[in-house]
Structure formats: C-alpha cells, structure tokens
Amino acid sequence: MPATFYNQHANELAEQYLSKTFEQVHQSWSHLVEPMIEKPQARILDLGAGSGRDAKYLAELAVSKHGADNNVQVFAVEPANLLAALGAQQTQGLNVKWLTDSLPALTNISKQEVSFDLILLSAVWMHVPVSDRPRSLRKLANLLKPGGKLVISLRYSSGSEQAEQERSERKMHTVCADELKQLGKEVGLFPVLETEKEDDKLGRSHVSWQTVVLQMPDDGTGAFPFIRHVALNDGKSATHKLALLRVLLRIADGHPGAVLRRESAAGGDRVILPVGLVALYWCHQYKDLIDSHKLFQTPNKNPNMGFMKADGWHKLNELGDFKSFDFRIGNLFSGETAIALHKTLSAAVSNIKTMPCRYITFPNSAANNNSTVFDVASKTVKAKDSLFLDLPTLEQWGEFSLPESIWLAFNRYACWIEPVLVNEWVKTMASYAGNAEYAAPENQYFLYQALNWEEPKRSTTDVRKRFEQLKKQLSPQEQIRCVWSKKSLKQHYAIDHSMPFSRWPNNDLWNLLPTDSQINNQKSDRLPTEKKLKQAKERIQHWWQVAWLDDEYSTVEPSASLLRAKAEPSAFLKNMQKRFFAEANIALPGLSSDNSSIDDLFEALMMQRGRLKEMQQLREW
Numbered sequence: 001m002p003a004t005f006y007n008q009h010a011n012e013l014a015e016q017y018l019s020k021t022f023e024q025v026h027q028s029w030s031h032l033v034e035p036m037i038e039k040p041q042a043r044i045l046d047l048g049a050g051s052g053r054d055a056k057y058l059a060e061l062a063v064s065k066h067g068a069d070n071n072v073q074v075f076a077v078e079p080a081n082l083l084a085a086l087g088a089q090q091t092q093g094l095n096v097k098w099l100t101d102s103l104p105a106l107t108n109i110s111k112q113e114v115s116f117d118l119i120l121l122s123a124v125w126m127h128v129p130v131s132d133r134p135r136s137l138r139k140l141a142n143l144l145k146p147g148g149k150l151v152i153s154l155r156y157s158s159g160s161e162q163a164e165q166e167r168s169e170r171k172m173h174t175v176c177a178d179e180l181k182q183l184g185k186e187v188g189l190f191p192v193l194e195t196e197k198e199d200d201k202l203g204r205s206h207v208s209w210q211t212v213v214l215q216m217p218d219d220g221t222g223a224f225p226f227i228r229h230v231a232l233n234d235g236k237s238a239t240h241k242l243a244l245l246r247v248l249l250r251i252a253d254g255h256p257g258a259v260l261r262r263e264s265a266a267g268g269d270r271v272i273l274p275v276g277l278v279a280l281y282w283c284h285q286y287k288d289l290i291d292s293h294k295l296f297q298t299p300n301k302n303p304n305m306g307f308m309k310a311d312g313w314h315k316l317n318e319l320g321d322f323k324s325f326d327f328r329i330g331n332l333f334s335g336e337t338a339i340a341l342h343k344t345l346s347a348a349v350s351n352i353k354t355m356p357c358r359y360i361t362f363p364n365s366a367a368n369n370n371s372t373v374f375d376v377a378s379k380t381v382k383a384k385d386s387l388f389l390d391l392p393t394l395e396q397w398g399e400f401s402l403p404e405s406i407w408l409a410f411n412r413y414a415c416w417i418e419p420v421l422v423n424e425w426v427k428t429m430a431s432y433a434g435n436a437e438y439a440a441p442e443n444q445y446f447l448y449q450a451l452n453w454e455e456p457k458r459s460t461t462d463v464r465k466r467f468e469q470l471k472k473q474l475s476p477q478e479q480i481r482c483v484w485s486k487k488s489l490k491q492h493y494a495i496d497h498s499m500p501f502s503r504w505p506n507n508d509l510w511n512l513l514p515t516d517s518q519i520n521n522q523k524s525d526r527l528p529t530e531k532k533l534k535q536a537k538e539r540i541q542h543w544w545q546v547a548w549l550d551d552e553y554s555t556v557e558p559s560a561s562l563l564r565a566k567a568e569p570s571a572f573l574k575n576m577q578k579r580f581f582a583e584a585n586i587a588l589p590g591l592s593s594d595n596s597s598i599d600d601l602f603e604a605l606m607m608q609r610g611r612l613k614e615m616q617q618l619r620e621w
Helices: 003-008 010-018 030-037 053-069 081-090 107-111 130-142 161-170 177-186 223-232 240-254 275-292 313-319 335-354 391-397 404-430 433-438 445-450 461-473 517-523 530-535 537-549 560-564 569-587 598-616
Strands: 043-047 073-077 096-099 116-121 144-157 190-194 207-215 261-263 270-274 332-334 375-378 386-388 398-403 493-497 512-516
Touching: 003 010, 003 081, 003 161, 010 081, 030 053, 030 116, 030 144, 043 053, 053 073, 053 081, 053 096, 073 081, 073 107, 081 096, 130 144, 130 177, 130 223, 144 161, 144 177, 177 190, 177 207, 177 404, 223 240, 223 404, 240 275, 240 335, 240 404, 270 275, 270 391, 270 404, 275 335, 275 375, 275 391, 275 398, 313 335, 332 335, 335 375, 335 386, 335 391, 386 569, 391 398, 391 569, 398 404, 404 433, 404 445, 433 445, 461 493, 461 512, 461 537, 493 517, 512 517, 512 537, 530 537, 530 598, 537 569, 537 598, 569 598
Parallel strands: 043 073, 043 116, 073 096, 116 144
Antiparallel strands: 144 207, 190 207, 261 270, 270 398, 332 386, 375 398, 493 512
C-alpha cells in the first residue's frame, strides 16, 4: 500500500476526509449497517481506516444501540502510521482497536484470530495491484463470518492530466466491478449489492465511485465454512478431497432424488446415498481429466491413481473410446464393457473409502470420537455382463453417509461452492510437476476447460431425432403440439429444457420438450411459473408417453454412447422406459427409485420448479 504519500500529506488528507460524514459518503449501502450493529457481539473491520471517520461512526452507533452493554468491536487498520495516529485521536474512548497492516498479507489482523460480520474497504481497492487481488480477496473471505459482508468502494478516474498525476502519486490501479465479483465467486462470496457510479462527494469532476457488497453464505450450521476450509486450506497430497466434494455437490444440486433415507445420529442427522452413484460420478469427472487431457492428479509424474485397475479402468479403455458423459444414469452396458465397468466402480468405491473419506475430518477431531465427516459402508458386487445404470443398480455397492447440514449446504449453495472447488482444483493441478506447462496463470484457462462438467454430446439431438421419427409415425390428429402454447409444430420447432439448462444443467429425457421456436425464444432461460407448468401438464405428459413409454411407437435409434457400450438395439429399446424413469427418479425430489408413474413424476417436477425458484431466485416466465 502507498503509505509514503499518505504519511506525507496526513494532516491535509485527514481534514479532507473529515469534511464529509459517514452518511454522506456511504449513503448507497448504509442500510446494511444497522442489522450488523444490532448483533451484541458484532465485529467490524475498517481496512484503510485513514482519519478514523468511519470507525468512529460505527463505534458510536454501537454505543447508541447497546449502551453500557456494548460489546461491538471495531478494528481499524491503516498502513500509514501518521494518518493512523490522527485517526486514533478521533476514536479515543470508543471500542476501536488500531492496527498497522496492509493487503495482501494482513499479517497483524490475521494474528488476532478473529472473524468479522462486516469488512469495509473504503477507497482502498484501487491501491491493490491486479496481481495481488486474488490473494487479497481470499484473505478477506477467510476473515468473514458466515453471513458476513465485505463492502468495497471502487474509485474510477477520467483520463485527464490531473487524474493521471493522482494515479501516479498515490500508486493507484484500474478497478472493475465485474473483476471484483468474479474474484469473489472464486472464494465463495456472492454479490448482494452493486451500486450505480456516483459523483465524488468532494466535488472532483475527474473522480467517480461505485460500491460492491459481497457476502459469505450462511446456512446456520457452519457447513459452508467447513466446506470452504476443506477446499481452500486442508492439506492435499492429491485431488481426491476436491473430487469428492465436487461429486457430492453435483449429486446434491442435480439429483435430489438420490437420497435413500435420512438417519438420526449422535452428531446430528445424516443423509444416506448409494455409494455406487458417488463412484459413478467420481469416474465421470476423472475420466476426461486423466485419459483425454493427460492431466496429473498427484504431485508426482505417475498418471495412475488408486482406482485405475488393469481389469477395470484400463480394460474399459481397451474396449472403447469412452468419455465422461458415458458414465451417467440411464446408460446400458453389455458384455465385457459391463464387467469392466463393474470392476471400475468397485475400485472407485474402495478408493473413496480409503482416501478422502479417511482424511476429511471435523475440526478439533482429536476430541471427537467420530472424527470422519463422510462414511462408506461398502459391499462386494459380483461383476455381470449387463449393467443398467439406475438407482437400484448403484445401491448394490453399499451406502455413503454425510451430515445433513453439509448436504443442505451443497444443495442450497452449489452455484457459489462449485467455483471455489474448481478454482482450487486448477491451482492444485498447476502446482504438480507433471502439469508444469500450466504453472503460469495465463496458461490455466485449459485447466478450467478440462474441469468443465457440462456434457457437450448430450444435447437436444437425440430428442430432435425422436420428434422427427414420430412426425412420420403419428397420424395428423395425433401430431405433437407445442407443450407451452398448443401451437402445431411443423417446419420450425425447438426442443426446450423445461427447467432452464443455463441455471440447472440437465439433459434428461423428461426435461426436453418440443416447443414452437418463437415461444422457446420468449421463454429463453427463464423458469416457467407454477401456473404455466400446470397448464402444460396434459401436453407434457402426452409427449412423455408417446415419445418414450408407449410400445406402439418404440422405433428409436440408440445413441452413440449406448452403441459404444455394446448394447444391442433390441436391449436398448427394451430399456428405453427404464432409462426415462431412471433419469427422472434420481433427478427430481420425492420419487422412489422404482417409480413408474408420470403423475408422480409431474408432481416432482412441480416441486423441483419451486426449489429452483427458492434457491436461485430465477426469473419466471
């Protein structure tokens, strides 16, 4: 931080800062202050506290709220010691602790071993070089309590001569709200406020300001901070821990129907999943990383990991060009490929049990008899020459248990947790000797691409083919109509994701519906309202029935992935109905693993619509 300039001009700057009140400078976000101050034990960090104006206001507000019982602490941090001395005079007699410190290290404040409800950076961020910003924001995020807010004001300058002189004297750098929000996303913070640009309160025509408020999610249980701790701070001899957290997040976010049951336990309720599903997704995310992208997942240059056995993982590679999207619910494997996949899943279950589950422990676990967070009760499964991937099949390998609080955190905060996991996975891979070519930050875009979970080959192509086949088979009276508008579908039609793919990536058969092209464009990535969905019920169920469930129209071309799995066309046709319900029963909440009712399926779809609306606050259509 440029302490020299601020020490040289301490008196002049202090007079300037104190000429404006807290309310005048921070009016755009000040409504967030009072709820923080009302907390009896609140802690606030004013970083770059300068002349003490803001620290004084916050400390006095705490006194007015709590009187003699005031326990609100304000920490004022200022790297310019002469300016800090003037600030300390302003806050004499108040509960304000002054420290000398600066970003990105924040060594002294970190030594306090405290966390904060509110961290304020007023006119500070422009002094942080771009190269130091990721570390700085990570440090700030680690200092926030669950639910804590980080308030950062951004200083924008015109290209005038006066502006350039100030930038040089004060060692200021260009700032950007989008950059700040992206950095926040990578450490698990989400934006709650982004103000419009405002004129400078001191009347400088070449200066304008904008405030961004980021928040640490709070599930009330401490699960979210624990997940962040494992992702960001826990020791990692390989990428196993990150892999397991991401698998569980993907199941919680995309497959609420995967929960077998909930159990009461001494340490709190637990959620039980089929461990075969955890193993399947484990293989899904490692498959392309290791075999296609040739990325090492351990510090040494050995490409082989514990679950990659000769008769399983490597045998599958000999039998076909399998990709990550082949390891998904609803796929059928036959012959040698089924046997090899059986053994691959068994090896993955064993590896998950003995590696990440063994080493991810609760804080202070020495005093905790049940120190491990995740438990696996595995079973031996005999390999067979036919393997259909659905919940009943994946239950054969046993059960995976995790705390309900962590499951709910994954479920509710997936869109904020996943960027943290991916960012840390990229950093971890880039640090390994075998991936040395990606050590430089400018080369790590490839690592981000390699970790992309989307399944590019699972597009609307298969469903579009099915629609074209039905057009030829159905009579004019039976022709499929747009599920949303009842319009006849002739030349121009679209296949719509009923639950928007951009907000909840799901390419299952039940989620893909024929629509009029114009209507599809109107809907875009919005969530259908409850009323809209109910109005479309009859047409949606009619499409499901005719396209996937009626024997009368069973001429369906098997997909490329199923052909790679060596499944006979006749076996594929026989299993189409199973695939449809296998996908739905695991993706939608409240369905049993053996459900075969489209009425129950539609009710579950309505529930999922409500969940997405509540959790992601999606725009409705």
